[in-house]
Amino acid sequence: MELSQMSALQLGKSIAAGEVKVKEALDAVFTAVDAREAEVHSYITIDREGAYASAERVQQAIDKGEISSPLAGVPVAIKDNMCTEGLLTTCASKILCNFVPTYTATAVEKLQAAGAVILGKTNMDEFAMGSTTETSAYGVTKNPRNTAHVPGGSSGGSAAAVAAGECFYALGSDTGGSIRQPAGYCGVTGIKPTYGTVSRYGLVAYGSSLDQIGPLAKDVSDAAAILEAISGYDEKDSTSIARKDLNFTAALKDDVKGVRIGIPRDYFGEGLDAEVAAAIKKAADELKAAGAVVEEFDLALVKYAIPTYYTIADAEASSNLERFDGIKYGYRTEDYSDLHDMYKKTRSEGFGPEVKRRIMLGSFVLSSGYYDAYYLKALKVKALIKQAFDEAFKKYDVILGPVAPTTAPKLGESLSDPMKMYLGDIYTISANLAGIPGVSIPCGKDAAGLPIGMQLFGDCFKEDVIIRTAYTYEKIRGEF
Amino acid sequence: MSREYETVIGLEVHVELATKTKIFCGCSTQFGGDVNTHTCPVCTGMPGSLPVLNKQVVEYAIAVGLATNCEITRHGKFDRKNYFYPDNPQNYQISQLYLPICRNGYVEIETEKGGAKKVGIHEIHMEEDAGKLIHDEWGDVSLVDYNRSGVPLIEIVSEPDMRSAEEVIAYLEKLRMFIQYLGASDCKLQEGSMRADVNLSVRPVGSDKFGTRTEMKNLNSFTAITHAIENERERQIDIIEAGGSVIQETRRFDDNKGESYAMRSKEDAQDYRYFPDPDLIPLDVSQEWIDRIKSEQPEFRPQKMARYKEEYGIPEYDIGIITDNKHMADIFEEATRICGQPKKVSNWLMVETLRLLKEKNMDPEDIRYSPAHLAALIDLVEKKVINSSVAKEVFERMFEDDTDPVKYVEEKGLKQETDSGAIKAICEQVIADNPQSVADYKAGKEKAIGFLVGQTMKAAKGKADPGTVNALLKELLS
Incomplete structure (x- = not known):
């Protein structure tokens, strides 16, 4: 098999067996980068020097038998909102144009300990706000499957890099669908784990109560192995959970007999593209044929998810982004008369329009006199949405639906109509509001050849059942 | 003055807790390190950093709450108070607004008349301190030192129950005693480990409505607090007597000049957009925890x-x-x-x-x-x-x-000479060397013996027992 065609686990196995050197894997990846990057633009920062240096260290450690992880020596791309010591971390924003962190995010540290070789930092929507990777201050990323289209977002660079072979796997973050939706658009596999499974320490916060780091990978097996490597309680993150059931690769079983799958009727209403709907129904039928129990049901409160999400995420973002003020790090305006003027100009010049829109919305819903009517009410609805899922998971092991209403839109189509862009998050955001895990897996292509993504939700801490279902489906589907 | 006025005072007291590490990270709280050496990504507001609560802070806050008869909040939260200022690295301060750790307490003080009086405590909440701005007077720049950023504080908010400077001082002394006895803080006003903001209004005696209050800051001694209260009471009465009305505002008291000036009025009040900090999990306080802290009260x-x-x-x-x-x-x-x-x-x-x-x-x-x-x-x-x-x-x-x-x-070698032979020899030598004093003593001047004792002690390099020397000299001279 050609190196670039290998999955992360296949490559890791070959490296462990001594058949492939880490340097050869890097050479192969950089060949793909040289071929595709100019067009796709998956990366904000490519760290060739650092990657080769780290490859040498990892190779030595593997040779000495010091690392035995299945991912040892496998090159990875990191979304540019995770801190990497000594390596530029911009969140795709001008305001962090010169920010070099003094520490590394826990999830990235865990990968490094497992022998991962970091290639660079991938493009994204500015501060993860957006669904197309077009709000980046460093240019748009194009969908490698069809470069006239967006890769999705906000982890669009990570999804595109995986799809274009510009890395063997990538880390993304998911606040409202930012791993699953671009995975769906680019035809790769992505997992957002249960809130608290992966430490957020070092992930530049967008909506703290919703953010989770997760893998974007070539297939379900890779995704499970990567998630296993980055999960675990972190004393530096108060919201991280001490879980004992982190052996996700053990769930890679080709068997869905008796798995109860529910399909929310509300997900198939107005706005859903017919080709997407057909592909999802076909996939559901195939799982049924493989022995799953599949039925439709009514999931309550679906229409409240979007306003609830944007209220909570933007409120938290308005506060989280206050630290970008030109004082301590990052961009500072050239000319200013006093402190207040410096703040105003720095932030006006440093943030892009989508970020400003969300800061304004978030500040509004938290302001005195509106807090109860918006923010507090959104928190109550969030609790009700969680309850609706609790009810659903009494009857079903898995909730199946589309990742997005359509396949990847054309470049430039979305930003002119932010409301439409927000509505595109309808299927993904409820997982963040309920804290539940979700996997996105390719299940077909539309007439234009753009990938269609299927999404599987599980109850909190039930990654195993969605991984198992996705793995079984992947076997049925065959090569994508 | 045509009417008699009553002063109504409530206090907000900030106390820096004596924990070894900061409230949300492991950095040292020690005073006096080089600038920005007691810092880390958390207390300098680095992107991606997260707070983790120091349990000792909660423990001290509960201990102070129990000593001041407060109810302890069993299910609490931390909230973000959003405002921009360079000493505040995240541009929000983690504090408690909605569910403070302690509520509805009181402290008993002795009044001037000798009776006991209860001063109500509205709440005690935990929060983080800010850094310090250092203004370079020559270079036209300001720099920030984040060593104090994240040092734990409790804010003790009283009810408006005090009526005079004496009561305020009695209340503060009582609070300070409790907190010092608990080892929760050294409560040094001059050094800022205890800071009091005074909310004061006046009203005609007999009125049951509160007047408009002002808040006074920068009071770093009991004397300054007393002066500020007396000064503000007079200022407000003068305004009212002149037919004006007091403006609700924050004032800064200058103890050197003995006067205060307005810092900001209510109209400038910021909207802090408080909301629960999503980076911290709710704080659940068990009855066992409270019981243990109670059992350890000194x-x-x-x-x-x-x-x-x-x-x-x-x-x-x-x-x-x-x-x-x-x-x-x-x-x-x-x-x-x-x-x-x-x-x-x-x-x-x-x-x-x-x-x-x-x-x-x-x-x-x-x-x-x-x-x-x-x-x-x-x-x-x-x-x-x-x-x-x-x-x-x-x-x-x-x-x-x-x-x-x-x-x-x-x-x-400071032990007393206990060898009586050696002391006797010294006494004899002193007697021989001081014939005049010996003569005086023998002539009935009792005081002369004192001089001889002194000389003997000197000769013995202080290591003799003055009583023994005295007795020995008298014996030798008799």
Whole structure:
């Protein structure tokens, strides 16, 4: 098999067996980068020097038998909102144009300990706000499957890099669908784990109560192995959970007999593209044929998810982004008369329009006199949405639906109509509001050849059942 | 003045807690490090960093709440207070608005008239301190030192129950006593580890409605607080008497000038957009935890004073001073336990210790010598191993660096001369050398013996017992 065609686990196995050197894997990846990057633009920062240096260290450690992880020596791309010591971390924003962190995010540290070789930092929507990777201050990323289209977002660079072979796997973050939706658009596999499974320490916060780091990978097996490597309680993150059931690769079983799958009727209403709907129904039928129990049901409160999400995420973002003020790090305006003027100009010049829109919305819903009517009410609805899922998971092991209403839109189509862009998050955001895990897996292509993504939700801490279902489906589907 | 006015005062007291590390990270809280050396990604607001609550902060806050009769919030939260200022690295301060850790307490104070009065405590909440701006007067720049950023604070908010400066001081002294006794803070106003903001309004006597209040900041001594209260009361009465109305505002008091000026009015009040901090999980306080903290509460000053009177029989004046500071009281109790001489221990504290503290401009908190060494010193005097003037010399050394008095006396050869033959020889020599004094004494001038004793002590390099010398001289001259 050609190196670039290998999955992360296949490559890791070959490296462990001594058949492939880490340097050869890097050479192969950089060949793909040289071929595709100019067009796709998956990366904000490519760290060739650092990657080769780290490859040498990892190779030595593997040779000495010091690392035995299945991912040892496998090159990875990191979304540019995770801190990497000594390596530029911009969140795709001008305001962090010169920010070099003094520490590394826990999830990235865990990968490094497992022998991962970091290639660079991938493009994204500015501060993860957006669904197309077009709000980046460093240019748009194009969908490698069809470069006239967006890769999705906000982890669009990570999804595109995986799809274009510009890395063997990538880390993304998911606040409202930012791993699953671009995975769906680019035809790769992505997992957002249960809130608290992966430490957020070092992930530049967008909506703290919703953010989770997760893998974007070539297939379900890779995704499970990567998630296993980055999960675990972190004393530096108060919201991280001490879980004992982190052996996700053990769930890679080709068997869905008796798995109860529910399909929310509300997900198939107005706005859903017919080709997407057909592909999802076909996939559901195939799982049924493989022995799953599949039925439709009514999931309550679906229409409240979007306003609830944007209220909570933007409120938290308005506060989280206050630290970008030109004082301590990052961009500072050239000319200013006093402190207040410096703040105003720095932030006006440093943030892009989508970020400003969300800061304004978030500040509004938290302001005195509106807090109860918006923010507090959104928190109550969030609790009700969680309850609706609790009810659903009494009857079903898995909730199946589309990742997005359509396949990847054309470049430039979305930003002119932010409301439409927000509505595109309808299927993904409820997982963040309920804290539940979700996997996105390719299940077909539309007439234009753009990938269609299927999404599987599980109850909190039930990654195993969605991984198992996705793995079984992947076997049925065959090569994508 | 046509009417009589009543002053209505409520206090917001900030107390810096004595934890070793900061409230949300592992950085040291110690004073005096080089700028930005007690910092990390968390307390400098680096992107991606997250706060983790220091349990000791909660423990201290609960302890203060229990001492001040508060209800402890069993399910609490931290909230973000959003405002932009460079000393606040995240541009929000993590504090508690909606569910503070303690509520509805009170402190009992003695009023001027001698009665007891309860001052209500509205709430106690936990929060983080800010960094410090350093203005370069020549370079036209300001710099920030984040060493203090994230140092834990509690804010104790009283009800508007106080009516005079005396009551305010009594309340503050009571709070300070509780907090110091709990070891939760050293409560030094001058150094800022205890800070009081005074909310004050006036109203005609008999009125049941509150007047418009002002808040006064920058009060760093009890004297400044007293002056500020008197000054603000007069200022408000003057405004009202002149037909004007008081503006709700924050004022800064300048104790040197004896006047205050407006910092910001209510109209400038910021909207802090408080909301629960999503980076911190809700704080659940178990009954067991509260019970344990309760069981570890120390004996506070009033009980201690009563017990000292009963148990040690030392003067009330001594008791007052010794129990004013828990560290001093601890030394007293432990030294007394070892040597069994309460009055002697008290004397060393009341005379030499206070003298040296004053001389060196130190607080009782800073006493370094151990109770065991004080007890040993008392024992040395008691057993006449050293005389009292040598003891003072040894004590000064002990006060300096907790030197072991027994070893010190041994090493420096300060033991009293107990060989009576040797002392007798010295006495005889002194008598021979001072014929005039001998003659005076023999002529009936009793005082002359004093001079001879002094000469003998000098010749013995202080190491003789003055009583013994006195007796010996009299015997030789008789």
